[in-house]
Amino acid sequence: MPKRRLSERQIERIKAIQERRRERLASRPESALAEIDAETEPEAGRVVVRHGANLAVEGANGHLFHCLSRQNIGHPVCGDRVVWQRIADDQGVVTAIQPRATVLSRPDFNGHDKALAANLTRLLVLIAPEPEPSGYLIDQYLVAAALIGIDAVIVGNKMDLLQGEARRAFEQRFAHYPAIGYRTFWTSLREPETLAELTASMAGETSVLVGQSGVGKSSLVKALLPDREIQIGRLSKATGLGRHTTSATTCYRLPNDGFLIDSPGVRSFRLGAIDRDALQQGFREFQPYLGRCRFADCRHRHEPDCAILDAVARGLIHPQRLANFQHLLGN
Ligand SMILES: Nc1nc2c(ncn2[C@@H]2O[C@H](COP(=O)(O)OP(=O)(O)OP(=O)(O)O)[C@@H](O)[C@H]2O)c(=O)[nH]1
Numbered sequence: 669m670p671k672r673r674l675s676e677r678q679i680e681r682i683k684a685i686q687e688r689r690r691e692r693l694a695s696r697p698e699s700a701l702a703e704i705d706a707e708t709e710p711e712a713g714r715v716v717v718r719h720g721a722n723l724a725v726e727g728a729n730g731h732l733f734h735c736l737s738r739q740n741i742g743h744p745v746c747g748d749r750v751v752w753q754r755i756a757d758d759q760g761v762v763t764a765i766q767p768r769a770t771v772l773s774r775p776d777f778n779g780h781d782k783a784l785a786a787n788l789t790r791l792l793v794l795i796a797p798e799p800e801p802s803g804y805l806i807d808q809y810l811v812a813a814a815l816i817g818i819d820a821v822i823v824g825n826k827m828d829l830l831q832g833e834a835r836r837a838f839e840q841r842f843a844h845y846p847a848i849g850y851r852t853f854w855t856s857l858r859e860p861e862t863l864a865e866l867t868a869s870m871a872g873e874t875s876v877l878v879g880q881s882g883v884g885k886s887s888l889v890k891a892l893l894p895d896r897e898i899q900i901g902r903l904s905k906a907t908g909l910g911r912h913t914t915s916a917t918t919c920y921r922l923p924n925d926g927f928l929i930d931s932p933g934v935r936s937f938r939l940g941a942i943d944r945d946a947l948q949q950g951f952r953e954f955q956p957y958l959g960r961c962r963f964a965d966c967r968h969r970h971e972p973d974c975a976i977l978d979a980v981a982r983g984l985i986h987p988q989r990l991a992n993f994q995h996l997l998g999n
């Protein structure tokens with residue numbers, strides 16, 4: 669669009685409008701932000717922090733803007749690509765959420781799904797020799813990743829706690845995962861060089877880290893983000909939230925052109941209640957056999973002509989995976 673040359677009077681008018689906006693923002697920042705009809709050009713951006721109604725949006729040029737969103741557009745979350753308009757030097761209003769490729773959600777207290785993060789591409793499932801990995805938790809996360817439509821990898825951390833045969837035995841317990849296409853990494857934060865392969869694999873991805881308490885999530889996040897404090901400082905300044913941003917969902921920039929979306933809420937994400945069909949979809953190696961059992965509603969327990977039991981007997985499905993499937997099915 670060709671730029672119009674503005675008359676002195678028009679420039680004065682715009683300045684006056686901007687001044688009134690600034691005053692309104694100063695007096696009632698939240699409501700003013702949402703009400704204002706921004707007259708600036710819409711811009712593309714990405715939500716990098718969400719804390720309640722407050723957002724930090726990264727504009728195309730990498731600058732950060734404190735934004736609220738229009739009432740009627742839904743709730744932007746971390747990772748959302750949005751359209752926004754500037755209403756002051758460092759403030760804006762989000763006017764549209766671009767369609768989400770993927771979304772991580774959890775049920776709220778009413779049981780409705782509430783989005784936590786958007787456009788993620790990878791789930792990192794962290795385990796460790798200590799605490800002892802829960803038998804079915806990995807599978808629960810893998811099912812969740814499949815339902816979200818993202819890739820998942822397994823990271824065995826704290827491997828310095830095991831040596832020799834004990835270490836080999838631990839790795840062997842999880843060897844059926846790479847066999848069905850889930851990459852596995854063995855790391856120790858005491859030996860930083862063990863992180864190289866994992867960090868390289870995170871380039872170009874938007875990852876989320878999950879795992880039971882004590883496996884080393886906080887420690888790993890610190891190791892993956894050497895400049896985390898600097899990023900937090902920059903983001904809390906932009907949102908005006910101060911240190912509250914530590915509980916906000918945040919999209920950190922990894923050193924090698926990837927992102928990590930993290931918050932206490934995201935870390936404690938778990939698979940919600942799902943039915944048998946959805947659960948089956950989450951077990952990728954079951955796929956070739958589904959629909960091939962004699963009974964359409966086969967539960968793959970003791971039924972005759974069960975294609976899944978047959979695949980287990982032939983060594984094509986690991987018995988532990990079927991046991992975990994049964995456990996998650998809940999009877
Ligand atoms: N030996 C060893 N200890 C580790 C390693 N990584 C983390 N730890 C220790 O394990 C303990 C738990 O680590 P955290 O990073 O707090 O684990 P977390 O998963 O964030 O735990 P929650 O906050 O409870 O969810 C701490 O004492 C860490 O120092 C590791 O690679 N090797």
Ligand SMILES: [Zn+2]
Nearest residue numbers: 961966968974
């Ligand atoms: Zn069956």
